[in-house]
Amino acid sequence: MADDNREGGLEAPTRHAIEWKTTSFYDQDDLNTELERVFDICHGCRRCVSLCNAFPTLFDLVDESSTMEVDGVDKADFHKVVDQCYLCDLCYMTKCPYVPPHEWNVDFPHLMLRGKAVHYKKKGASLRDSVLTSTDAVGKLASIPVVAEVVNTTNKLRPARKLMQSAIGVHAEAPLPKFHSATLRKRNAKRTVVTTFDERIGLFVTCYGNRNAPAMVEDLIAVFEHNGVGVEIVSNEQCCGMPKMELGDLDAVEKLKEANIPRLLDLTAQGLRITAPIPSCVLMYRQELPLLFPDDEQVGAVGRAFTDPFEFLMARHREGRLKTEFKTPLGKVAYHAPCHQRVQNIGLKTRDMLELVPNTEVEVVERCSGHDGTYAVKAENYDFAQKICRPVVKRIADAKVDYYVSDCPMAGDMIEHGMGDASVASSAFTLLRQAYGI
Numbered sequence: 238m239a240d241d242n243r244e245g246g247l248e249a250p251t252r253h254a255i256e257w258k259t260t261s262f263y264d265q266d267d268l269n270t271e272l273e274r275v276f277d278i279c280h281g282c283r284r285c286v287s288l289c290n291a292f293p294t295l296f297d298l299v300d301e302s303s304t305m306e307v308d309g310v311d312k313a314d315f316h317k318v319v320d321q322c323y324l325c326d327l328c329y330m331t332k333c334p335y336v337p338p339h340e341w342n343v344d345f346p347h348l349m350l351r352g353k354a355v356h357y358k359k360k361g362a363s364l365r366d367s368v369l370t371s372t373d374a375v376g377k378l379a380s381i382p383v384v385a386e387v388v389n390t391t392n393k394l395r396p397a398r399k400l401m402q403s404a405i406g407v408h409a410e411a412p413l414p415k416f417h418s419a420t421l422r423k424r425n426a427k428r429t430v431v432t433t434f435d436e437r438i439g440l441f442v443t444c445y446g447n448r449n450a451p452a453m454v455e456d457l458i459a460v461f462e463h464n465g466v467g468v469e470i471v472s473n474e475q476c477c478g479m480p481k482m483e484l485g486d487l488d489a490v491e492k493l494k495e496a497n498i499p500r501l502l503d504l505t506a507q508g509l510r511i512t513a514p515i516p517s518c519v520l521m522y523r524q525e526l527p528l529l530f531p532d533d534e535q536v537g538a539v540g541r542a543f544t545d546p547f548e549f550l551m552a553r554h555r556e557g558r559l560k561t562e563f564k565t566p567l568g569k570v571a572y573h574a575p576c577h578q579r580v581q582n583i584g585l586k587t588r589d590m591l592e593l594v595p596n597t598e599v600e601v602v603e604r605c606s607g608h609d610g611t612y613a614v615k616a617e618n619y620d621f622a623q624k625i626c627r628p629v630v631k632r633i634a635d636a637k638v639d640y641y642v643s644d645c646p647m648a649g650d651m652i653e654h655g656m657g658d659a660s661v662a663s664s665a666f667t668l669l670r671q672a673y674g675i
């Protein structure tokens with residue numbers, strides 16, 4: 238018989254559904270009891286101290302309490318820990334020996350999610366946090382032609398950024414995304430998928446891909462189509478819901494889910510897989526929505542259809558269906574694997590594909606960049622985020638590479654900001670398009 242108090246588990250980790258529709262989920266006393274139980278386990282373990290600022294915040298609270306145990310921490314301070322978690326999932330997926338099916342049943346990120354949801358239900362969100370997580374509304378406004386120019390120019394002006402910091406708490410130094418009025422959807426409005434491709438895939442463009450990085454998405458499309466995969470852009474999609482989930486606004490996540498799932502089902506009904514250029518959005522469909530809506534068959538079907546773009550391309554490579562005639566070597570490339578890609582447990586498929594290019598050496602950096610959606614741009618978190626990103630920046634700077642890329646363009650921006658030189662983060666789609674010469 239298994240010893241359930243053993244150090245670590247032997248079975249594969251499982252994840253329980255998030256029971257956010259039950260009344261006890263939102264019960265503050267019930268939540269505090271669970272927070273105290275898990276915090277006590279973490280206090281005795283401390284493996285995750287270097288992952289993010291949530292754990293140092295917890296351990297400082299414990300060490301500075303009268304008892305130097307979790308029972309000495311004021312429960313009102315528990316939220317300080319919750320607030321520092323950006324749901325990257327790394328502690329659960331890469332460190333914790335006590336995840337289910339272990340009897341201790343520690344799912345730190347989903348407990349933090351519950352803490353955020355309870356806090357949001359009681360107190361709502363600040364104007365800044367509402368704006369930062371309303372990617373569709375902000376993006377629509379900021380990509381109106383004249384507005385986009387004004388936003389992009391204002392974001393570079395120091396006095397304006399200082400004003401923004403004091404008015405709404407967006408740090409004056411934090412890298413903010415550029416908005417494009419010629420969005421990916423506008424650029425591709427008249428696009429039809431050529432029927433001669435041997436396979437088709439659905440593309441969830443994502444808010445960021447549409448309005449902040451349309452050229453990167455075009456590079457993705459070019460690489461897929463060069464390899465015989467026709468790309469069907471999902472019609473009228475809305476945000477995947479990850480930013481609202483990070484805020485704890487689960488009702489908003491449900492509304493976005495209801496808007497997107499029928500459109501995605503149109504594609505799965507045709508037997509298509511679906512991909513997205515941002516790992517967080519793929520993770521949202523693959524893992525988080527099925528755990529939030531475990532009885533929703535349609536969510537399950539869409540989740541099973543989602544795939545990482547390089548996972549998909551490397552599967553074709555295994556079947557001998559990927560083109561490997563490259564015209565331009567890439568030299569030395571640093572590849573940053575972002576947290577939301579790593580926790581999909583698919584291996585380093587982006588690295589594998591870049592390494593198919595002759596005379597290309599890839600240095601892998603598997604550490605959090607600290608960007609994590611909206612975390613790094615908040616005035617109170619900026620310094621923590623920079624600290625988290627520093628080892629990534631150092632590795633890349635020391636490696637003296639020709640290019641550096643991250644699967645997450647926001648992580649790329651964060652690294653570029655940390656580099657502080659004239660270098661620019663690229664994308665693996667862009668480099669592969671260049672290597673193919675297409």
Ligand code: SF4
Nearest residue numbers: 289322323325326328
């Ligand atoms: S999910 Fe990520 S940010 Fe949250 S506690 Fe775990 S490692 Fe830290």
Ligand code: SF4
Nearest residue numbers: 279282283284285333
């Ligand atoms: S989440 Fe798990 S590994 Fe990390 S400190 Fe807590 S108990 Fe230890």
